[in-house]
Amino acid sequence: xxxxxxxxxxxxxxxxxxxxxxxxxxxxxxxxxxxxxxxxxxxxxxxxxxxxxxxxxxxxxxxxxxxxxxxxxxxxxxxxxxxxxxxxxxxxxxxxxxxxxxxxxxxxxxxxxxxxxxxxxxxxxxxxxxxxxxxxxxxxxxxxxxxxxxxxxxxxxxxxxxxxxxxxxxxxxxxxxxxxxxxxxxxxxxxxxxxxxxxxxxxxxxxxxxxxxxxxxxxxxxx
Numbered sequence: 001x002x003x004x005x006x007x008x009x010x011x012x013x014x015x016x017x018x019x020x021x022x023x024x025x026x027x028x029x030x031x032x033x034x035x036x037x038x039x040x041x042x043x044x045x046x047x048x049x050x051x052x053x054x055x056x057x058x059x060x061x062x063x064x065x066x067x068x069x070x071x072x073x074x075x076x077x078x079x080x081x082x083x084x085x086x087x088x089x090x091x092x093x094x095x096x097x098x099x100x101x102x103x104x105x106x107x108x109x110x111x112x113x114x115x116x117x118x119x120x121x122x123x124x125x126x127x128x129x130x131x132x133x134x135x136x137x138x139x140x141x142x143x144x145x146x147x148x149x150x151x152x153x154x155x156x157x158x159x160x161x162x163x164x165x166x167x168x169x170x171x172x173x174x175x176x177x178x179x180x181x182x183x184x185x186x187x188x189x190x191x192x193x194x195x196x197x198x199x200x201x202x203x204x205x206x207x208x209x210x211x212x213x214x215x216x217x218x219x220x221x222x223x
Contacts, residue, residue: 085126102120103119103120126221127160127162127163127164127221128159128160129163129166129180129218130163130164130166130213131165131166131168131212132154132166132167132168132186132190133168133170133205133209134147134148134167134169134177135147135170135200135202136200137170137171137196138195138196138198139200140195141195148190151187151190152191153187155186155187155190156183156187158183159182159183160183161182163182164181164221165180165181166178166179166181166186166212166213166216167186167190167193168205168208169193169196170200171198171200172196172198172199172201173201175205176208176212180216
């Protein structure tokens with residue numbers, strides 16, 4: 001009886017082990033099927049075409065600014081002067097002129113730089129350029145003859161043969177009566193001018209006369 005009982009136990013144990021193994025295999029298959037169902041197929045490999053690299057483009061050169069164009073249009077005029085006349089007078093404590101001065105007694109500077117003094121001369125020997133402005137308006141009608149006489153006498157007494165005078169009439173507009181000429185001719189011209197009896201452009205005449213002297217005065221002449 002013990003043999004039969006022991007035999008039956010072995011059969012029962014074997015049956016239980018077999019059932020457990022069957023359940024284990026069934027679970028493994030089920031898990032494998034679920035994994036296969038949920039997994040997505042890998043996409044086919046595709047060749048990736050490299051994107052073309054952008055070729056460097058030439059940068060346009062900066063166009064000249066308006067200021068540069070203006071500077072290019074401006075003509076620079078450089079004038080070199082070898083001799084400049086500088087009027088000077090020296091007096092002592094009593095107000096009397098100091099005589100016998102030489103070049104070594106003076107020091108001349110321009111913008112902090114020492115300039116060479118070529119010589120010291122008498123200013124009376126340097127030709128003079130002047131402009132006489134004669135008012136011909138009606139406001140001086142009563143004194144016009146006196147004005148003419150005063151200007152004429154001034155020219156004859158002050159100007160030297162090398163000096164030159166220019167005559168302007170202060171009329172409604174600046175009127176050039178005589179271009180630079182001798183004192184004798186200028187004095188005669190003044191006496192022949194007739195008053196205009198109109199308003200006068202005084203400041204315009206002053207400007208015109210100053211420009212005329214600046215443009216027509218020879219080198220080494222005073223004005």
